[in-house]
Amino acid sequence: MSGHNTKLHGNWRLVSFETERQDSKERTQPWGAAPNGYLMFSPDGRMMVLVTAQTREPGNTDEKVMALFRTVMAYTGRYRVEADRFIVKVDSCWNEAWNGTEQERHYKLDADTLEVSTAWMPNPLIPGNPIGRAILRLQRES
Template sequence: MTSIKNELVGTWKLLSYIEVPIEGDDSLFPMGKNPYGILMYSPDGYMAVQISKEGRMLYKSNDKMMATQEEMASSLQGYIAFSGKYKIDNNNAVVTYSIESSLFPNWKNQLQRRKIDFEGDILYLRSTEPILSNGVYVNSYMTWQRMDRSVDNFDDEHLLREISLKN
């Protein structure tokens, strides 16, 4: 039997993030319909995830500590980030996160669980317990794709990003 951890270790890019209210209301897209995210699982049992909403407000100042209230609200509400240890339950296909650091401080020292499913290089993660999001209890559904990155294409990607920002 292949260990789920062997399949999970690596870097994943977010394809979709949907929240489904447990009351049966319409699905929500808290990070918009085109969020950006990176999820990393290391072989030594640590993980980190960052998800950002498309079109977050830029700060007028280039000083990250000099944001307006509106800029800070846009930044915080449009970003999810946490890291910590993870453990795999192979029998139930569940990953448990022991959160050590989080942008949302209430998640620090908490456990979160995700049901795991794979389809080729696609990873599906579903929350196992509802979370409170914008005043509504929801289950989250995330679709990730394994990243096949090499150091060789780093400079090319950086140049392409700079060119697109200038245009």
């Protein structure tokens, strides 16, 4: 059954962003111990997320602008909930390749703490592209 989980509605502040390797279970924090960001679920079925690395500098050179792009993730779209997953039909995104796609995320909700994880996929940032996933922990804003 699809639909919305009203317990997800609201604003969630990012607490941590980790990547995990499937083979070794090793976890790293590629964007620092205190990244910045929010995840929002509206009652009318829209989800928006913005995540940025902990340390960023204004982009006044080509190199710095490229570094800014590599340390941000942002997308939005209509979402539906199926069991322990939410699926977003992306209609606007920082990564043009995701526009029009469905992004599926697993979630665990424990009171005012939300854990969101991606599917296992090759990690292009690590030599050999080992299989990994991203795990975000968020806290409900009051």
